[in-house]
Every structure is written in C-alpha cells, then in structure tokens.
Amino acid sequence: MLAGEYFFNGDVACAEGAIAAGCRVFAGYPITPQSEIAERMAHRLPRLGAYFLQMEDELASIAAALGAAWGGVKAMTATSGPGFSLMMENIGLAVMTETPCVIVDVQRGGPSTGLPTATSQGDMMQARWGSHGVQEIIAYAPSSPQEMFDFTIKAFNMAEQFRTPVMIMTDEVVGHMMERVVIDPEKIQITPRRKPTVPYEEFVPYRAGEDLVPEMACAGEGYRVHVTGLTHDEYGYPDMSLEAQAALVTRLADKIRKNSDQIIEYEEHFIEDAEIVIVSYGISARASWRSLALAREKGIRVGMLKLNTVWPFPQERIAALAGTVKGFVVPELNLGQIVLEVERSSAGKAIVKLVPHAGGGIHQPEQVLDAIEEVHQWRG
Amino acid sequence: MERVKARPEPEIIEDVHHPLQPYFREERLPHIWCSGCGLGTTMSCFAYALRELDIGVDDVSIVSGIGRTGRLAGYMRSDSYHTTHGRAIPFASGLRVALSLVKPGHKVVVFSGDGDLFAIGGNHFIHAARRNLDINVVCVNNFNYGMTGGQIGPTTPQGARGTTAPFGTFENPFNLPYLAASCGAPYVARWTTLHARRLKDAMVEALSRKGFSFVEVISPCPINYGRRNQMPTGLEELNYYAENSVIRNFSDPKDADISVKGEIVVGTFVDEEKPDYFSVYHKFIEQIDDEK
Numbered sequence: 001m002l003a004g005e006y007f008f009n010g011d012v013a014c015a016e017g018a019i020a021a022g023c024r025v026f027a028g029y030p031i032t033p034q035s036e037i038a039e040r041m042a043h044r045l046p047r048l049g050a051y052f053l054q055m056e057d058e059l060a061s062i063a064a065a066l067g068a069a070w071g072g073v074k075a076m077t078a079t080s081g082p083g084f085s086l087m088m089e090n091i092g093l094a095v096m097t098e099t100p101c102v103i104v105d106v107q108r109g110g111p112s113t114g115l116p117t118a119t120s121q122g123d124m125m126q127a128r129w130g131s132h133g134v135q136e137i138i139a140y141a142p143s144s145p146q147e148m149f150d151f152t153i154k155a156f157n158m159a160e161q162f163r164t165p166v167m168i169m170t171d172e173v174v175g176h177m178m179e180r181v182v183i184d185p186e187k188i189q190i191t192p193r194r195k196p197t198v199p200y201e202e203f204v205p206y207r208a209g210e211d212l213v214p215e216m217a218c219a220g221e222g223y224r225v226h227v228t229g230l231t232h233d234e235y236g237y238p239d240m241s242l243e244a245q246a247a248l249v250t251r252l253a254d255k256i257r258k259n260s261d262q263i264i265e266y267e268e269h270f271i272e273d274a275e276i277v278i279v280s281y282g283i284s285a286r287a288s289w290r291s292l293a294l295a296r297e298k299g300i301r302v303g304m305l306k307l308n309t310v311w312p313f314p315q316e317r318i319a320a321l322a323g324t325v326k327g328f329v330v331p332e333l334n335l336g337q338i339v340l341e342v343e344r345s346s347a348g349k350a351i352v353k354l355v356p357h358a359g360g361g362i363h364q365p366e367q368v369l370d371a372i373e374e375v376h377q378w379r380g
Numbered sequence: 381m382e383r384v385k386a387r388p389e390p391e392i393i394e395d396v397h398h399p400l401q402p403y404f405r406e407e408r409l410p411h412i413w414c415s416g417c418g419l420g421t422t423m424s425c426f427a428y429a430l431r432e433l434d435i436g437v438d439d440v441s442i443v444s445g446i447g448r449t450g451r452l453a454g455y456m457r458s459d460s461y462h463t464t465h466g467r468a469i470p471f472a473s474g475l476r477v478a479l480s481l482v483k484p485g486h487k488v489v490v491f492s493g494d495g496d497l498f499a500i501g502g503n504h505f506i507h508a509a510r511r512n513l514d515i516n517v518v519c520v521n522n523f524n525y526g527m528t529g530g531q532i533g534p535t536t537p538q539g540a541r542g543t544t545a546p547f548g549t550f551e552n553p554f555n556l557p558y559l560a561a562s563c564g565a566p567y568v569a570r571w572t573t574l575h576a577r578r579l580k581d582a583m584v585e586a587l588s589r590k591g592f593s594f595v596e597v598i599s600p601c602p603i604n605y606g607r608r609n610q611m612p613t614g615l616e617e618l619n620y621y622a623e624n625s626v627i628r629n630f631s632d633p634k635d636a637d638i639s640v641k642g643e644i645v646v647g648t649f650v651d652e653e654k655p656d657y658f659s660v661y662h663k664f665i666e667q668i669d670d671e672k
Contacts, residue, residue, distance in 0.1 A: 024478070024481060025474060025477055025478050025481075027470075027474055046661075046664075046665045046668060047665075047668060049481070049665075050481065051477045051478075051480075051481070051661075053473065053474070053477060055470060055473075055507075056470075056503050056504060056507040057503065059466070059467060059470070059504075060467070060469075060470035060473070060503075060504050060507070061470075063463065063464070063467040063470035063471040063473075063474065063504075064470045064471065064473050064474030064477070065474055066463075066471055066474065067443070067461070067470070067471035067472060067473060067474030067475035067476075067477075067478070068474035068475065068477060068478035069474075069478070070459075070461060070475055070478075071474065071475045071476070071477070071478025071479045071481075071482065072478055072479070072481075072482045072483075073478040073481055073482065075474065075478070089464055090464055090467060093463060093464050217459075218459075219441040219459045219475060219479060219483070219486065220438060220439070220441065220459065220479060220482075220483040220486045221438075221459075222438045223459070224437060224438070224457055224458060224459055225459050225460075226405070226453065226454055226459075226460045226462070227459075227460070227461045227462065228453075228454065228461075228462035229462060229463065229464060230462065237408060237454065238454065
C-alpha cells in the first residue's frame with residue numbers, strides 16, 4: 001500500500017484503493033474511460049506477487065473475478081457502459097452465490113457505443129436493475145480522486161461484510177480528473193473474509209446467522225462446497241421448490257435491506273436552514289456546489305444532500321426531509337433516474353425538480369440555479 | 381410338491397463401499413441424467429483418474445457451465461462451481477490464478493458440454509488454450525443441446541436432425557481436437573464413452589500435464605439426439621461408436637471431422653511440453669526492474 005500524498009487521476013486512485021483494500025486479482029478488458037485502472041493494475045499487481053488478467057471480453061472479466069474470489073483472494077473488475085451491460089448476467093451470479101467482488105463502472109455517454117470519451121451518469125438504474133431477477137445491490141458514487149480511493153476500500157469492505165458484489169458507479173470526468181490523494185495507512189480499516197469457524201462435518205454453507213450473511217468456505221479449504229447459480233438450499237444444493245426460492249431470495253434481499261443503516265452513506269451540507277435541498281451524487285453533486293453558492297448569494301436557503309452510496313437508496317432520510325423542506329433539486333447526467341427514487345421517497349410531500357443532462361459534459365451552474373429558483377418561486 | 385423354492389436369506393454385508401464413494405456426493409444421487417446418457421460413465425472415469433493419481437477431493441475444484449454436463453459439478457464431492465452459461469472457463473481461470481497464490485498444487489477442472497463450451501463460450505476456450513493456463517477442460521460432446529430438448533449445436537454433424545433443424549442441420553460443425561490444437565493446447569485427446577478405460581487414461585494424462593489440456597468425450601444422448609437420428613437407445617449409439625471409432629494416436633486432428641454415421645477418429649492428438657502460463661509469468665516478473 002502507498003502512503004503519503006499523490007497526484008492521481010480518479011482511475012489510478014481507484015486502482016490504488018483496491019490494492020490498499022487487499023485486491024490481488026484484477027480481471028479486465030480495455031475500454032475507455034476505464035483503461036487507466038487496468039493499466040495501473042497491470043503495472044502494480046505483478047510487483048506484489050499478484051495477478052493482472054487481461055481477459056478476452058467483459059463476460060470473461062467478471063467471471064474471472066468471481067472465480068478468483070472463490071479461490072480465496074479479493075478480486076475486482078472495471079469497465080464502462082458497454083462492458084457493464086455485458087457483465088450483468090454474472091453480477092446476478094455473484095448475488096446468487098454470495099460472491100464478494102467489486103465492479104467499477106466509469107460511466108460514459110450511451111446508449112450503445114455513445115460517447116466513449118465523454119461523461120454520463122446513465123447507468124445508475126442499470127446498476128440497480130440491470131441483472132435479471134429479484135435482488136438488492138450496493139453501489140458507491142465517488143465525486144473526486146480522493147473518494148475514488150476511499151470508496152473503493154469501502155466497497156471491498158462491504159463486499160466482504162455482506163458477501164455481495166459492490167459497484168463503484170463513477171464517470172469519465174472523475175476517472176480522468178487529476179487531484180491530490182492523501183493515503184494514510186493507519187486510517188485504513190480492512191474487512192477480512194468471513195471464514196467458517198466449525199469443521200467440515202458441522203458446516204452448512206448457506207446457513208446464515210443474525211446478520212443473514214453466511215460464512216464463506218473457499219476452494220481447497222476442505223469444506224467441499226457446491227456453489228450454484230440455481231436456487232439452492234442451505235447446503236448449496238439445487239432446490240426448485242417455492243419454499244427454497246422464497247427463503248433464499250428473501251434472505252439475499254434482506255441482508256442488504258435490514259442492514260442498510262450500516263451501508264448507506266451520505267453527506268449533508270447547509271441542511272439546517274434549507275428550504276431547498278440539492279440531492280445529487282458523483283460529479284453532479286460536485287458541479288452543483290457553485291449553484292448552491294450562487295443561490296445562497298441570492299438569499300435562497302439551499303442545502304446539499306450528497307449521496308456517497310446510491311444503492312441502497314436513503315429513502316428514510318429523503319422522506320424525513322420531505323416533511324420539512326419545500327423541494328428537492330436533482331441534477332444528474334441522464335434524463336431522470338435517481339430523481340425517480342427521490343420522488344418515490346418524498347411521496348408528494350415536497351416538490352421534486354430534475355435537472356436533466358443528456359451526457360457528454362456536466363451541468364452549467366446556471367442550469368441548476370434556474371431549477372432552484374423555479375422551486376423557490378413556486379406557489380402551490 | 382412346492383412350486384416355488386424358498387429363497388435363501390440374503391447375506392447382509394455391512395461397511396462395504398464402492399471404491400469411488402469418497403468422490404461423489406452420495407446424498408445427491410441418483411443423478412438426473414437419462415437412461416443411456418454417457419455422463420455417468422464420464423463422471424466415473426474422472427473419479428477413477430483422480431483415484432489413480434491419488435488426488436483427494438480437497439485437491440481439486442470442478443467448474444461447470446450450464447447444461448446437462450453442467451450438473452456434473454453438483455455430484456462431485458469436491459469444491460464445485462456451477463456457473464453461468466458459457467463462462468465456466470473464465471471462472472476457472474480466475475479461480476486457478478487465485479489458487480496459485482494460496483494453494484499452488486490445487487487442480488482446476490472444467491466439465492461442460494459442447495454447446496456451453498463451443499457456442500456461447502467458444503471465445504473463452506480459444507483464449508484459455510492460447511494462454512496455456514493450467515486448467516483441464518473436459519467437453520462432453522453429445523452433438524446437441526440435451527437439457528433444453530434436443531436443439532442442434534456447434535458440433536452437430538451436417539445433416540443430423542434436431543428440434544431446431546427438423547430437416548437436418550445445414551451448418552458445418554466444429555472439429556474440436558483440431559480447434560484445440562490450432563489454439564496451442566499442449567494436450568488434446570478424444571475418446572467415446574465406450575472407451576471408458578482409455579478415457580480414464582486420457583484424464584490421468586491431462587491431469588498430470590502442466591498447462592491447458594483438452595479431452596473431448598463423445599457421449600450418447602439417446603433421448604434427444606439418438607432418437608432423432610436413428611439411434612434411439614444408448615446401446616445403439618454405443619454400437620455406432622464400436623463400429624465406427626478408429627484409434628489414430630498423434631494423427632493430424634485436421635482429419636478428425638465427424639459426419640453423420642461417419643468415422644470417429646479417437647486417440648491422443650497432441651501431447652507436448654510447453655511452458656505454461658505460470659512459468660512464463662514468473663520468468664517475466666523476475667525481470668521487472670524496480671526502478672521503472
């Protein structure tokens with residue numbers, strides 16, 4: 001692990017965060033604007049006696065990351081929109097088999113090949129719902145190289161604690177932005193893998209304790225575990241019954257839902273006196289600071305709720321704020337995704353105003369300011 | 381006169397186990413495969429190979445994709461991974477690489493079918509062979525998608541029938557040993573399930589080699605393939621193998637095409653020494669100049 005102050009772009013900071021978190025296998029495939037993560041890993045991992053795998057596509061990349069996790073190490077893959085689409089099926093496998101791993105999506109404009117070199121936040125709902133079936137997801141949204149470093153470590157920790165894939169939903173601007181990154185090894189906490197504490201004869205691979213997360217026995221550790229993407233019972237064996245489906249899928253969702261207070265992270269700024277709250281994440285939250293300042297200069301009391309995790313969504317906090325503020329302004333680099341969650345959570349108790357952007361650039365301060373003023377002037 | 385002779389009481393012998401018993405998850409048996417299927421034979425050949433090499437259940441991991449062969453992972457007593465359709469090889473690649481950090485001697489074996497490995501997963505096969513990553517791939521080739529009901533696949537001989545080729549498939553099939561050899565696989569063999577002992581020997585050889593190995597197992601699927609191609613029982617498919625298999629060790633795999641009711645060339649096609657992924661990797665890493 002590095003220590004000290006560095007001048008990194010977000011992609012490199014993400015790679016360094018992964019290494020600090022203990023990642024020892026990276027599997028990836030070149031794609032703009034993510035390639036700097038893979039390149040940094042290719043440069044760094046061999047010196048640590050670890051493996052960088054350049055796979056043949058993104059399907060293979062995520063499959064190799066999952067395989068590596070079952071081999072007993074921490075593993076990551078990184079991509080951008082088109083590759084993220086290809087990874088969806090195996091993200092579901094990771095959820096179903098409770099495989100800890102980290103998936104980074106450095107978002108770019110879409111749909112399809114879209115804008116390879118320009119930014120977007122168009123994959124936020126895909127992160128949540130892109131893989132088929134019923135599931136819950138954990139996703140972070142960093143807005144700076146420092147957060148890329150810090151959140152990547154958090155993502156690895158959450159992946160281990162809850163045995164689930166965790167996503168870093170960043171974007172081209174953060175990925176390519178160069179800034180100071182401070183690394184203080186003494187402040188870094190690492191969550192180790194949850195290993196069985198009982199012998200083989202007593203071990204039930206998918207029987208979970210109070211926090212609903214079972215212990216993980218990896219390959220060659222003597223526990224002879226069967227791991228399948230099929231619906232399975234506590235022993236890991238396929239079970240096609242209604243009861244098995246209900247028990248498994250409910251536990252998988254509940255281990256995220258019922259522990260969401262340990263997962264959800266957000267920052268509040270100028271909330272105390274706010275009549276209008278900007279709810280945003282990643283680069284859009286950062287770009288909105290100027291709008292907040294301009295609005296305050298005009299005497300409009302604006303606050304900021306910056307989502308560090310977007311999934312699970314902090315619906316209770318939004319619901320509480322909805323009862324006290326006039327409205328929410330939601331800038332995001334898409335035509336309305338997280339704003340739907342804000343609307344749902346505020347349940348008609350506050351105005352919710354999207355500041356859309358089709359992607360390719362970030363909001364101008366005036367665009368967000370106009371939305372703030374519109375909500376401010378609204379007489380309902 | 382008594383019409384029925386009283387039968388002697390059967391002698392009950394306790395604590396006698398099948399020699400392969402430690403290798404299987406008995407609680408999962410009987411398996412789901414159809415009568416006449418070659419997967420049971422393939423699985424026992426593999427267990428015999430492990431026994432012969434004294435590879436314990438904790439020294440090997442089985443990775444499979446989706447399909448009838450995919451279910452094999454669930455019957456082996458080892459750590460076993462039933463992954464997504466087509467992705468057994470990349471999953472196994474990640475597993476193998478990670479294990480090299482924590483348990484270097486651990487074996488990783490991929491079992492999957494022709495559809496899984498060569499249609500949806502074909503890209504991964506050629507790259508794993510190219511990398512010469514230390515994994516053993518066993519493809520059970522029954523010339524069709526058995527689990528989904530007998531659709532044609534990438535190995536169905538031209539003219540053979542399947543539910544998606546009611547008039548016979550007009551596409552050309554893959555010749556798997558030729559494909560594997562052309563991608564650089566240092567060990568390539570093909571046997572049918574009729575050649576159980578030779579198949580076991582090939583698995584022993586494959587498991588003994590460093591690097592990528594490929595064993596194709598021609599296997600009956602009487603319910604879905606044989607029935608539509610004038611071989612409606614497992615026995616008839618085995619008879620076809622008996623009458624048409626020709627052992628040609630180290631022959632050019634280019635000449636190992638399989639046609640409907642045609643000759644099946646079996647044997648070892650490639651068995652050569654070649655630096656595997658890990659040995660090359662370590663050689664390169666040792667040369668890293670830390671100043672750069």
